[in-house]
Amino acid sequence: DTAVSQTPKYLVTQMGNDKSIKCEQNLGHDTMYWYKQDSKKFLKIMFSYNNKELIINETVPNRFSPKSPDKAHLNLHINSLELGDSAVYFCASSPLGALETQYFGPGTRLLVL
């Protein structure tokens, strides 16, 4: 009965590789998000989708590409991984327009070597 799930939980890879992180929510929410949390715990929005439509694209390198096949899924693909991409990536979801009630997934710890 997990609300927001992410796979994988851990990802260790070499610089230059391409990787994907998957996110699924079973809450019936219309809005999904990707956040990046750095080593100092600072949580920053990367992308936001409403019903498969991109509505927020913060200043994120083009190497990051989100894809939403349906409103319950939001995946994140990262090309040409760099050392600075090492972080914890969180997926979240909320009812449409209700950002104040976001539910987060468990996170994906990405380490780029």
Added chain:
Amino acid sequence: QKEVEQDPGPLSVPEGAIVSLNCTYSNSAFQYFMWYRQYSRKGPELLMYTYSSGNKEDGRFTAQVDKSSKYISLFIRDSQPSDSATYLCAMKGAGGGNKLTFGTGTQLKVEL
């Protein structure tokens, strides 16, 4: 200067103490104020949110917003070791503003 400032801690208190966690902010357009709890190696979990100024209570937790001072607080009464976590404040503007701005979190340790 960051839009939302939060003392990173760690804040260590004995079990049973009243804990006060705080955030200050600079953007007067913020209208919604959230508190999240994040255990080590877990995702943030929404504790409470309030709209505009005032207090809101939920069990041992009380959230307080003072918009005139641009200052919000989370009080935890009768703190327990299970409250040990990082507490993140988050804010957003009114009118369906489409992103949250987070503080960097305060690490709390409640000791036996």
